[in-house]
Amino acid sequence: MAMTWIWSGMVVLSLIFGLLTGRLDAVADAAMEGASSAVELSVSMAGVLCLWSGVMEIMNVCGLSGGLARAFRPVLRRLMPLASRDEATLAALSANVSANLLGLGNAATPLGIQAARRMARGCGGTASDELCLLVVLNTASIQLLPATIASVRGASGAESPFDILPAVWLASALSVSVGILTAKCLAALGRWRR
Amino acid sequence: MNLSSLVIPALLAGVAVCGMGRRVDVYGALTHGAEEGLTVLLKVLPALVGLLTAVSMFRASGALEWLTGLCAPVLEAMGIPPETTPLMLVRPVSGSGALAVGTDLITTYGPDSYIGRVAAVMLGSTETTFYTIAVYFGSAGIIRTRHTVPAALAADLTGFLAAAFAVRLFFGT
Numbered sequence: 274m275a276m277t278w279i280w281s282g283m284v285v286l287s288l289i290f291g292l293l294t295g296r297l298d299a300v301a302d303a304a305m306e307g308a309s310s311a312v313e314l315s316v317s318m319a320g321v322l323c324l325w326s327g328v329m330e331i332m333n334v335c336g337l338s339g340g341l342a343r344a345f346r347p348v349l350r351r352l353m354p355l356a357s358r359d360e361a362t363l364a365a366l367s368a369n370v371s372a373n374l375l376g377l378g379n380a381a382t383p384l385g386i387q388a389a390r391r392m393a394r395g396c397g398g399t400a401s402d403e404l405c406l407l408v409v410l411n412t413a414s415i416q417l418l419p420a421t422i423a424s425v426r427g428a429s430g431a432e433s434p435f436d437i438l439p440a441v442w443l444a445s446a447l448s449v450s451v452g453i454l455t456a457k458c459l460a461a462l463g464r465w466r467r
Numbered sequence: 468m469n470l471s472s473l474v475i476p477a478l479l480a481g482v483a484v485c486g487m488g489r490r491v492d493v494y495g496a497l498t499h500g501a502e503e504g505l506t507v508l509l510k511v512l513p514a515l516v517g518l519l520t521a522v523s524m525f526r527a528s529g530a531l532e533w534l535t536g537l538c539a540p541v542l543e544a545m546g547i548p549p550e551t552t553p554l555m556l557v558r559p560v561s562g563s564g565a566l567a568v569g570t571d572l573i574t575t576y577g578p579d580s581y582i583g584r585v586a587a588v589m590l591g592s593t594e595t596t597f598y599t600i601a602v603y604f605g606s607a608g609i610i611r612t613r614h615t616v617p618a619a620l621a622a623d624l625t626g627f628l629a630a631a632f633a634v635r636l637f638f639g640t
Contacts (some may be wrong), residue, residue: 275560275597283521283530290528299527307523311515314570319508323501330500331482334491379503386606393607400604405615408603412596412619413626419591421507425570426587431578435474437587440633444592447629452622459614 318424321434325420329375341371352453353403362391366407376416385411402460409456413449416441511563518567522553526571547631550582554589555627559596559620566590581640588630593623 291300332338345367350357357363365388372381385407392404400408419441427434486493525531531553539549547555554572557564572586596619604612 276564279557279560279564280517280521283525286530287521287524287528290530290533291524294529296528300524303523303527304520307520308516310523310574311512311519311567314519314574315508315512315515319505322508323504326504326507327497327500328479328482330503331486331491331493331496333500334496335482335486335489382602386603389603389607393609396609398608398610400609400611400613400615404607404609405613405618408600408612408615409618409622411603412594412599413622414592414594416591420504421566422569422587422590425566425573426578426583429570429574429578429583434578437584437591437634440584440588440630440637441591443633443636444588444626444629448592448622448626451625452618455621456614456618459618463614 314425314428317428318421321424321427322420325418325423329377329418329420333375333377338368338371338375338377341374342367345370353406355401356388356392356403356407359391362388365391370410370415373411373415374417376418376420381411402456402463405460406453406456409452410449413445413452415445415449511566514561514563515567515570518564519571522568522571525553526575545628545631546635547627548582548585550576551586551589551627551631554586558589558593559623560598562595562598565595581634581638584634584638585631588634589627592630593626596620596623 287300291297342364346363349363349366349370353366356366365384369381369384369388372378372384389404389407392401392407396404418435418438422437422441423434426437483493486496522531535549535552538552542549542552550572554565554568557568569586569590573583576582576586578584578587600612600615600619603609604615
């Protein structure tokens with residue numbers, strides 16, 4: 274529903290502003306151009322996107338995701354000690370994090386939901402501290418190779434589409450750390466109030 | 468030859484050798500993955516058509532300038548380029564919407580410009596927060612989400628700030 278409001282709002286505001294500024298001709302042209310540029314863009318980014326999705330899939334079947342999941346077990350045990358006591362939850366959690374890192378969104382979400390369901394058992398509809406943390410981890414993007422964005426950059430003529438990688442890693446690391454810290458602080462604040 | 472020219476061919480060859488060493492069907496995995504990429508693109512294309520139309524109209528009408536000007540003083544004080552305002556507004560709500568707005572910024576200002584790079588890093592370092600929260604808590608039957616939303620939004624805001632900071636750090640303005 275949110276997107277209905279955003280889309281309609283943008284179109285209506287464009288009409289009003291176009292009338293007020295007398296740029297209605299430009300608005301009409303822009304509508305047609307915008308629609309066709311969406312298809313042009315999709316076609317020109319298709320190749321790069323498919324190639325990197327393929328490379329990620331090879332890494333996946335090579336066991337890289339399994340290895341990453343193993344590497345994240347100790348970290349997750351420290352972040353979510355209660356949930357990690359259950360072996361199946363810990364397995365789903367670590368697989369969720371490694372799928373996110375590899376940019377396999379389609380695989381990450383079901384794994385994360387599986388972990389969230391196990392962690393929500395018997396809580397009566399209130400999220401536990403650790404469940405809040407799991408969702409915060411998933412709302413913060415941690416991706417090693419952002420293939421979609423690189424293919425958009427490539428399609429619009431970037432000199433080297435992947436040169437933003439270090440900046441993406443730094444920004445993601447900062448964002449995830451602040452998310453975890455805020456969640457931990459707010460959880461501590463909640464305990465102190467009670 | 469610069470180093471970044473080495474990365475892509477080496478990565479492709481490395482993955483191929485690693486896969487063969489593990490007796491994996493490398494070519495099958497490659498084509499299967501490429502198919503997944505195509506599915507992603509097909510899913511995102513209709514949304515991209517609708518949203519790029521709206522964003523182009525919004526820009527041409529002058530409404531985008533007005534919105535940008537409105538947020539400029541606050542954002543400039545935080546070191547974020549005000550041109551990225553629409554991206555930051557749409558990002559937590561819609562993934563394809565953010566991709567459309569980000570793409571518009573990248574093509575308008577150029578992929579190797581400061582604003583184009585900040586837009587790309589913002590897209591790469593944040594997620595569709597409200598959608599993710601709805602999916603996870605919806606399927607786990609959670610009604611009281613407690614401190615999830617403030618913590619997730621703090622992470623998003625940090626991501627936006629850090630995107631502008633990281634681009635200045637690695638590329639200058």
